[in-house]
Amino acid sequence: MSRKTDLINTFNAYNTKHEDILNKINEIKTNIEISPVGAEKRVNELTSKFEATATQYHDKSISLIDGGLKDLEDKWKANSSGRLLDSNYQIGLANTIKMIESGAITDQDDFQNIIDVYKDDYNALAMIRNLLKSDDPKYIALAMLVPKDNRSYNKKLLNDLRNNVDAHINPYTINSQTSMSLQDMAQFVNTRLNDNLEVIPW
Structure with missing residues (x-):
């Protein structure tokens, strides 16, 4: 499996799990048979258990991006100074x-x-x-046939993607709506990056 596919699958899998936990939290908060104190306790229990999942998906995403960037830098070095x-x-x-x-x-x-x-x-x-x-x-x-040097742009895009992972896949945003952001991230990887996370020229 390519880094690209693995990264997209990771974003989508986390999005599914995150949506599920949000639905459960919403069910608790809207259940009139549960007191506000009881609801808060149950929500805290759910989010506490989910923190490990968020951390796992965060770390995997960061590892894929960092590994892809390192491989690209090694490739660029080998094809130039090498x-x-x-x-x-x-x-x-x-x-x-x-x-x-x-x-x-x-x-x-x-x-x-x-x-x-x-x-x-x-x-x-x-x-x-x-x-x-x-x-x-x-x-x-x-x-016009000579390709542009996109290395700096490629690094910027991957660093921006890394920052988005930090912002949207972490234990501190479990109660936040991140579905659209995660879908946008998966779409970006799908349309703008090759299998090795090298940017696809426009």
Whole structure:
């Protein structure tokens, strides 16, 4: 199971359990046969038991996000600085740069094939993008094929998601309505992140 699927399942499972506890609390509070003191006691007992569940789902969610970010950072490092010692890779990159500098590559399909080779090496992509700075329409078209460096944006999105987990999955918000927030979080992960939690480019 991918981190993405696991995270979505964790959000949805917690949402179901949280909705169930809220319904039980509501039943107690609206039961006219239970005194206010008795209702408060029962609600406190329910929420006290649920604290461990909230903590468990919180910790699992945070672990998935933190683990995903670490794996992405390791991948980014390996595909950039990790390639510096690969002589064959560096020779190929140098030849690619020479071909671009000489104007030998003008076909978009050929250029896309080159981009596919270097798509995870953001240092190489930055060099290629700089070589294509021109008012010439053909170079502008090629530059549009170079993927943006989304690493900082990806980190921000995962940190924001982490903050949302802290805000909505914890023992202190058991009595709060968080269903919409949890559904939004699951939807965000589903539509904006790949299986490894890397952001899907717009």
